Amino acid sequence: MVRIDRLDKQAHTRAMLIRFSTFALAVCVLAACSGPKGLQPSKADVPMIAENFMLRDQNGDPFELFKFDKAPAIILMSQIDNDPVSEQSIKALRDLQKDPVAEGAVFVMINTTDGVTRLQLAQEAKRVGAPDMRFLLDHRHFVSETLGVTRGGEVFVIDPRRWAIVYHGPVDDRFAARPTPTAQHTPVKDALTALAAGQGVAFASYEGGGAPITYPPSDDPDQYVNITYTGSVAQILLDKCTVCHVPNGVAPFAMTDYATVRKFAYPMRREVRTGQMPPVNSDRHDGPFAHVEDLTDEEARTLVHWAEGGAARGEGDDLLARMVRPLPTAETATAKKPAP
Ligand code: HEC
Incomplete structure (x- = not known):
């Protein structure tokens, strides 16, 4: 009896041990899942090449x-008002600006806040201690969208020799999704150092750990295929473009029907974005x-978004084909004059 009892006790202790080590293992696994602090690869959809854009800064001056x-x-850095990561990242970038490796480099903020005015942006620039930095107003979200920005404090380092985006992410690991208390890795500074030395930089x-950016529902790329020429685009072109884009008009091509306009979908996108x-x-x-x-x-x-979604026609009448008439030229005008 005693023997069995002792064996039971041993079995019990062993079971306890096993249970404890399973528990300890689970804790370790969980800890590993939350991962080491610092820089983690991002799943963001960042393009390899930077497209041109023009945005105005807090003073109304264009930045192309x-x-x-x-x-x-x-x-470039995405910036959101009242986001601590944006604010601290600006300070870190200003420190970096003073570093010799940043000599000649261009630093700009891109603000996507809907409805923000130039005056508010100028005030925000002052408040975060960067009144002389350029804060660009991206209220139409074109730039943030094509860069794949999802948060404040996302830095993009561009190599202008080939317009390549060589880095995307936080200024350093203090602003990463799992921040470190001190900067251990400084990828922006490293990229600048390499570029200043004329070296190539691998992407x-x-x-990042900044506040998320909220895009309007109409900015969902899955919806762009539903934007059609007959549904909305033709009316916009008629109202805003056909003063000039008519046969015999001052513009280089005439918006006469869907087939013509579709050919210019990407040039139109470029002209509107810039x-x-x-x-x-x-x-003039x-x-x-x-x-x-x-x-x-x-x-x-x-x-x-119509151009990006495939420039679909949609059902129904071709508004431009029906409405757009050539402007009279000197010849047609005289030809139409009634004989005296
Ligand atoms: C006041 C006259 C005027 C209006 C209004 C106008 N355009 Fe233009 N557009 C021009 C002229 C002039 C050019 C050629 C010179 C230039 O590119 O600046 C041009 C050029 C263009 C080009 C470049 C064509 C090419 O060969 O690449 C595109 C695209 C374009 N316009 C689209 C539009 C769209 C879209 C609208 C309406 C939202 C519009 N334009 C409104 C006068 C106008």
């Missing part, structure tokens, strides 16, 4: 990316240029 082709590096992308069309900033104030009306944000998004 491709104008900075002589800079050794361009550093890297890490998960703020070139409609030419509201033209210094005569002829059709006297009546140029800008696109609303919604219209601009519709045109750009």
Whole structure:
């Protein structure tokens, strides 16, 4: 009896031990799952190549990316108001700006907050202690969308020699998704060092820890295929573009029907994204240029997303084919004059 009793006790202790070590193992596994702190690869959909864009800063001055082709590096950072990671990352970038490796590099912030005004942006720049930094207003989200931005404090390092995006992620691991208390890895500084030395940089992308950006539901790329020419695009073109884009008009191509317009879907996307069309900033104030009306944000998004979604026609009548008539030329005007 005693023997059995003792054996039972031993078995019990063994079972306890096994249970404890299973528990300990589970804790270890969980700890491993939450992973080491610091830089983790990102799953963000970041393009390899930077597209050109034009956005205005807090003073209303235009910033066109491709104008900075002589800079050794361009550093863009997504910035959200009242996001501690955005704010601290700006401070870190300002420190980096003073470093000799950053000499000549261009640093700009990209703000996506809906409805924010230039004045508010200027105030925010002052509040975070960066009044002389350029904060660009991306209220139409075109730039953030194509860069695949999902959070504040995401840095993009661009190599202007080939317009390659060489780095995407936090300034350093203090601003990573699992932040470290001190900066152990400084990928932005490392990329700048390599670019300043004329070296190539291999692409890297890490998960940041900033506040998430909220895009409007209309910015869901899965929905772009549903934007059609007959549904919305033709009306926008008729209202905002056909003063000039008519046969015999001042513009290089006429928007006469779906087939013609579809060929220009990507050029139109480019012109709208860079703020070139409609030419509201033209210094010509005569002829059709006297009546140029800008696109609303919604219209601009519709045109750009329509091109990205495949430039579908949709059902029904071709509005431009029905409405757009050639402008009279000197010849046709005289030909029509009744004989005296
Ligand atoms: C006030 C006249 C005017 C209006 C309004 C206008 N355009 Fe233009 N557009 C021009 C002129 C002039 C050019 C050629 C010079 C230039 O590119 O700046 C042009 C060029 C373009 C091009 C470049 C064509 C190419 O060969 O690549 C595109 C695309 C375009 N316009 C799209 C639009 C769209 C879309 C709208 C409406 C949202 C629009 N334009 C409104 C006058 C106008």
